[in-house]
Structures are given as C-alpha cells and as structure tokens.
Amino acid sequence: MGKTYALTGNPNSGKTTIFNELTGSTQYVGNWSGVTVEKKEGIIKNTDIKVVDLPGIYSMSSTSIDEIIAMEYISEEHPDGIINVVSASNLERNLYLTVQLLEMNVPVTVILNMMDEVKRRGMNFDVAKFQEIFKVPVIPTGAHDRKNVEKVKDVVILDEASTFARFSYFNEEIRKAIEEIQKIIVEEGATHDRDPRWMAMKILEGNNNIKTELEKTHKSIVGAGNQLAKAVEEKYGKSLIQLLAEQRYAFLNKVTRQIIQNQETEINKET
Numbered sequence: 031m032g033k034t035y036a037l038t039g040n041p042n043s044g045k046t047t048i049f050n051e052l053t054g055s056t057q058y059v060g061n062w063s064g065v066t067v068e069k070k071e072g073i074i075k076n077t078d079i080k081v082v083d084l085p086g087i088y089s090m091s092s093t094s095i096d097e098i099i100a101m102e103y104i105s106e107e108h109p110d111g112i113i114n115v116v117s118a119s120n121l122e123r124n125l126y127l128t129v130q131l132l133e134m135n136v137p138v139t140v141i142l143n144m145m146d147e148v149k150r151r152g153m154n155f156d157v158a159k160f161q162e163i164f165k166v167p168v169i170p171t172g173a174h175d176r177k178n179v180e181k182v183k184d185v186v187i188l189d190e191a192s193t194f195a196r197f198s199y200f201n202e203e204i205r206k207a208i209e210e211i212q213k214i215i216v217e218e219g220a221t222h223d224r225d226p227r228w229m230a231m232k233i234l235e236g237n238n239n240i241k242t243e244l245e246k247t248h249k250s251i252v253g254a255g256n257q258l259a260k261a262v263e264e265k266y267g268k269s270l271i272q273l274l275a276e277q278r279y280a281f282l283n284k285v286t287r288q289i290i291q292n293q294e295t296e297i298n299k300e301t
C-alpha cells in the first residue's frame with residue numbers, strides 16, 4: 031500500500047489548484063461519513079501516493095464541521111504526511127493554521143503558493159528563513175510555475191514531525207498547565223496514538239470533541255483540565271482559547287516580519 035497524505039490549507043490558498051495539479055484526472059469525489067461535506071481523493075501522478083483533500087479551514091478550533099473533520103482526520107486516521115498549502119501573499123493568517131498543524135506533532139510539508147503574487151507586489155520573501163523557523167520542507171510555487179509541485183512526492187516522504195519548538199510561544203503558566211495535563215494523559219494511557227501534549231492543550235482550550243470522548247473513559251483528566259484552565263482564565267480575565275490565540279499571533283507577527291522584510295505592501299493591499 032502506498033502512503034496517504036492529507037492536503038490542508040486556508041480557503042483560497044490554492045488548495046484545489048494544487049490538488050488538481052498533483053492528481054490530474056485520478057480524482058474521486060464522495061462525502062465525509064455522516065455529513066454532506068465533499069470528500070475528494072486522488073493519486074499523485076506517476077506514484078501510488080493517495081492525497082485526501084481536507085476542507086479549507088483557518089484553524090483547528092472545532093467551531094465548524096469543516097474544522098472537526100480536518101482535526102479528527104489528522105489526529106485519528108494518521109495520514110503519513112500533511113501537505114499544507116500556504117498563501118505566501120497572506121502569510122500571517124495562513125501560518126495560524128500551520129502552527130496548529132505543527133502543534134499536533136505530525137509530519138508537515140508546506141507548499142508555499144501564490145509566490146507570483148508576492149513577486150508582483152514587490153515583497154521580499156525569505157524562503158530559507160521560513161524553512162529555518164518552521165523546520166519543515168518548503169516548496170515555493172505560483173501561477174505559471176507549477177513544476178515545483180511535483181517535488182511533493184519526494185519531500186513529504188520524510189515522514190517525521192518537525193523539530194520546530196511547538197508551544198514555545200505560550201507563556202510559562204500555560205506551558206506548565208499543558209505539561210501537568212499531559213502527564214495525567216500519559217499516566218492514564220488516554221492518548222490512543224495521539225500526541226499527549228497536543229491533547230493536553232486541547233483539553234485546556236475546552237475542545238468539546240476531546241473532552242466529550244474523555245468524559246466517558248477518563249473523567250479525572252477533564253476535571254483536572256477544567257480546574258487548571260479556570261485558574262489561568264480567572265487570573266487573565268480571558269478564555270484559554272483567547273490567550274492561546276493571542277500568543278500564537280504575537281509569535282506569528284514577529285516571524286512574518288522576519289520572513290517578509292517589506293511587509294507594508296502586504297498589509298496595505300490586504301482586504
């Protein structure tokens with residue numbers, strides 16, 4: 031059996047364009063089980079690698095059926111790799127999903143799309159810097175230049191999660207809370223092949239899917255999570271979801287400035 035890669039990205043990042051480029055005419059369209067959301071699959075041309083097109087999403091917060099489908103597919107079906115289509119011309123927002131994929135501790139390859147737009151706007155985009163920060167294979171591409179996309183079949187086969195310092199951008203209190211829950215998750219054997227640190231963060235965040243699952247079998251984990259989350263939320267007067275989002279964005283704002291030097295152009299032209 032060949033490998034299976036999941037294709038993810040924000041709406042409008044060029045996911046469908048890349049999917050068509052990768053798979054040519056080998057596509058199969060169905061529905062995700064139980065819902066009427068379209069599920070597209072295909073085979074990467076001249077390989078036995080399957081690509082599953084996940085719904086376009088901005089984050090992994092499980093606030094929509096699309097986000098739930100994507101999160102559950104990645105955390106439970108264990109694809110061999112994630113191909114994350116990132117719009118280079120809307121970098122900071124697109125990276126908000128990328129860091130959350132990296133937080134899941136799964137192998138990620140980034141297709142940096144819309145590089146023609148970046149060039150057209152006169153932005154100076156440092157691809158090497160991007161690679162250095164996120165420690166993932168990066169394939170830059172754009173309209174009129176799709177040759178690079180073929181490289182996916184070689185590079186995603188790395189099969190290893192990035193050594194990117196996931197969670198390092200959260201403050202110490204939050205990291206400690208995550209560690210504490212992570213310890214209980216491991217002790218209780220509640221991971222079912224998912225990353226325990228990621229699960230701990232999701233529990234603190236109040237993720238309904240994971241909490242509902244653990245309520246049945248590992249009630250004490252949810253209890254401990256609620257208690258820790260409450261303490262942090264009361265101190266800051268904000269929800270954990272909000273705190274995590276703010277701290278991710280503070281980090282992404284900083285690194286986006288390192289990757290794109292003359293970023294004003296991006297901000298001015300963003301709609």
Ligand code: GDP
Nearest residue numbers: 040041042043044045046047143144145172173
């Ligand atoms: P999806 O929503 O992520 O599936 O994105 P699509 O593949 O539908 O692309 C959204 C729009 O961007 C379409 O009009 C595409 O033709 C266009 N597009 C896709 N890739 C590129 C690219 O690299 N450069 C430019 N300029 N436009 C692109």
Ligand code: K
Nearest residue numbers: 041042043044
């Ligand atoms: K568009």
Ligand code: MG
Nearest residue numbers: 045046047086
């Ligand atoms: Mg699409």
